Amino acid sequence: MDIVKPRTLSGFMELLPEKQLQFDAIADTLREVYKSYGFYPLDTPILEASEILLAKGCGDTELHIYRFTKGDTDLSMRFDLTVPLAKYVALNYGALTFPFRRFQIGKVYRGERAQRGRFREFYQADIDIIGDGELSVINEAEIPAIIYRTFAELGLTRFVIRINNRKLLSGFFDMLGCDIAASDIMRVIDKLDKIGLEKVMEELASLGMGDEGRRLVGGFISQTGSPAQILESLKEYAGRSELFDKGYEELQTVVKYVFAFGVPETNFAIDLTIARGLDYYTGTVYETIMTDHPEIGSICSGGRYDNLAEYYTSKKLPGVGISIGLTRLFFILDDMNYISGEGSPANVDVLVLPMTDDISASIEFSQMLREQGVKTQIYYENKKFKAKIGYADKVSAPYAAIIGEDELAEGKVTVKDMKAGTQQTVPCEEAVGIISQALAARTPHKIIEVKREEV
RNA sequence: GUGGGUAUAGCUCAGUUGGUUAGAGCAUCGGAUUGUGGUUCCGGGGGUCGAGGGUUCGAAUCCCUUUACCCACCCCA
Numbered sequence: 001m002d003i004v005k006p007r008t009l010s011g012f013m014e015l016l017p018e019k020q021l022q023f024d025a026i027a028d029t030l031r032e033v034y035k036s037y038g039f040y041p042l043d044t045p046i047l048e049a050s051e052i053l054l055a056k057g058c059g060d061t062e063l064h065i066y067r068f069t070k071g072d073t074d075l076s077m078r079f080d081l082t083v084p085l086a087k088y089v090a091l092n093y094g095a096l097t098f099p100f101r102r103f104q105i106g107k108v109y110r111g112e113r114a115q116r117g118r119f120r121e122f123y124q125a126d127i128d129i130i131g132d133g134e135l136s137v138i139n140e141a142e143i144p145a146i147i148y149r150t151f152a153e154l155g156l157t158r159f160v161i162r163i164n165n166r167k168l169l170s171g172f173f174d175m176l177g178c179d180i181a182a183s184d185i186m187r188v189i190d191k192l193d194k195i196g197l198e199k200v201m202e203e204l205a206s207l208g209m210g211d212e213g214r215r216l217v218g219g220f221i222s223q224t225g226s227p228a229q230i231l232e233s234l235k236e237y238a239g240r241s242e243l244f245d246k247g248y249e250e251l252q253t254v255v256k257y258v259f260a261f262g263v264p265e266t267n268f269a270i271d272l273t274i275a276r277g278l279d280y281y282t283g284t285v286y287e288t289i290m291t292d293h294p295e296i297g298s299i300c301s302g303g304r305y306d307n308l309a310e311y312y313t314s315k316k317l318p319g320v321g322i323s324i325g326l327t328r329l330f331f332i333l334d335d336m337n338y339i340s341g342e343g344s345p346a347n348v349d350v351l352v353l354p355m356t357d358d359i360s361a362s363i364e365f366s367q368m369l370r371e372q373g374v375k376t377q378i379y380y381e382n383k384k385f386k387a388k389i390g391y392a393d394k395v396s397a398p399y400a401a402i403i404g405e406d407e408l409a410e411g412k413v414t415v416k417d418m419k420a421g422t423q424q425t426v427p428c429e430e431a432v433g434i435i436s437q438a439l440a441a442r443t444p445h446k447i448i449e450v451k452r453e454e455v
Numbered sequence: 456g457u458g459g460g461u462a463u464a465g466c467u468c469a470g471u472u473g474g475u476u477a478g479a480g481c482a483u484c485g486g487a488u489u490g491u492g493g494u495u496c497c498g499g500g501g502g503u504c505g506a507g508g509g510u511u512c513g514a515a516u517c518c519c520u521u522u523a524c525c526c527a528c529c530c531c532a
Binding site for chain 2: 005007010063064080108110112113114115116117118119122123124125187296297298299300301323324325326327328329353355384385386387388389390391392393394400402404406414416418421423
């Protein structure tokens with residue numbers, strides 16, 4: 001029989017068991033934090049009718065969408081979790097309570113060419129707050145607070161949540177009075193970090209922007225410093241554009257409450273060059289980068305939108321939300337060696353090794369352990385003892401429980417501490433006590449260990 | 456979609472100006488040690504050299520085609 005060479009598609013992440021445990025631990029942490037802020041879990045299908053996902057008809061996403069037909073149905077794979085949310089909220093409008101807070105962790109698909117830190121199938125971990133008709137601007141301040149809480153809970157310190165305001169930016173572009181599309185200008189200034197001010201100016205010139213325009217843009221995006229400093233220097237643009245002034249006011253409010261929510265200044269900044277995904281954002285926008293790996297790009301982006309579900313309902317549903325690129329985050333952390341292998345949570349606490357043909361006693365003992373919350377596996381294979389104990393070693397089980405002829409005769413079990421190499425033969429009840437107590441005394445495992453010295 | 460790179464054992468990679476039967480480390484399996492693992496020692500299995508064509512007495516090596524993957528751009532989590 002011909003053997004098909006096994007392979008995994010480019011841009012698709014597939015992990016070995018140990019890594020998968022770590023990935024799941026991170027996802028679990030996100031879930032817990034999201035729940036602690038009152039978000040409801042949501043799951044939606046990976047496949048949707050193409051007309052749903054393509055409702056917006058935005059040319060670029062259309063190119064990158066996985067789309068196919070099965071029989072007569074035109075199907076597409078979701079490329080984010082926001083569009084499915086919009087459909088869901090429009091569909092279930094009557095049954096939901098607003099503001100509706102939902103989180104969703106799921107895979108999304110993009111038919112782009114894969115590269116470092118960039119996947120074709122990846123997890124997004126989204127939270128969104130949807131209002132009915134109106135939604136307080138304070139929600140826009142809570143979002144960075146949740147991002148901060150999430151990353152802090154993971155044990156991360158070296159990241160920066162950067163925010164900007166779309167009204168502020170649009171208002172400023174209005175002041176320029178040039179007819180270059182705002183999205184084109186944004187795309188250029190967004191590269192400031194990467195290519196520098198000089199190159200940005202060159203690109204603006206090639207867009208056809210005049211000297212005066214470039215001088216203004218250059219001055220605008222060169223405003224840096226603490227949020228307070230930037231807010232101060234932005235004042236000089238006030239009074240010339242209603243939109244700008246509105247954006248300024250929002251930004252001021254958001255900054256005020258972000259600090260009130262307890263986000264440290266080291267992890268938070270106003271960045272006037274952020275322009276991502278601005279086509280549907282209408283207020284605050286967010287982007288989070290790892291301080292040591294800015295080149296990978298944002299691992300958490302989002303913003304305020306005024307009309308989430310305009311393609312699916314006439315109801316006005318403003319919202320604010322963000323998406324953590326979980327796959328990318330995991331990729332970076334693993335790449336930086338931040339995910340601690342040492343003291344990883346063992347998938348099996350006790351491996352029970354029956355040494356006799358009849359394993360009834362082992363089954364009974366295992367049930368006793370599981371009832372105490374001890375993760376227990378029985379080794380059934382008819383191998384030599386060496387192979388059995390070797391398996392316990394391979395799966396990093398902290399304990400092996402040996403039940404052979406001698407133990408059986410006395411109603412006992414031999415408990416071996418795999419790390420210490422010591423063992424004792426005691427009655428089953430006592431063994432359960434010894435093991436569960438020892439496991440309970442373990443120091444809680446930290447998923448992420450930031451080994452690098454903070455600069 | 457554009458540009459560059461790579462492809463040899465399960466994995467990471469050597470392989471000289473083209474020259475016997477293509478190697479190493481790790482992994483795996485067996486033995487030393489039949490109820491004691493991680494260390495050590497010994498041994499075994501595992502390759503149509505990405506695919507197809509060409510040049511040559513002879514190709515992993517040179518040429519052409521093709522596919523896949525990687526890196527970057529675009530765009531984005």
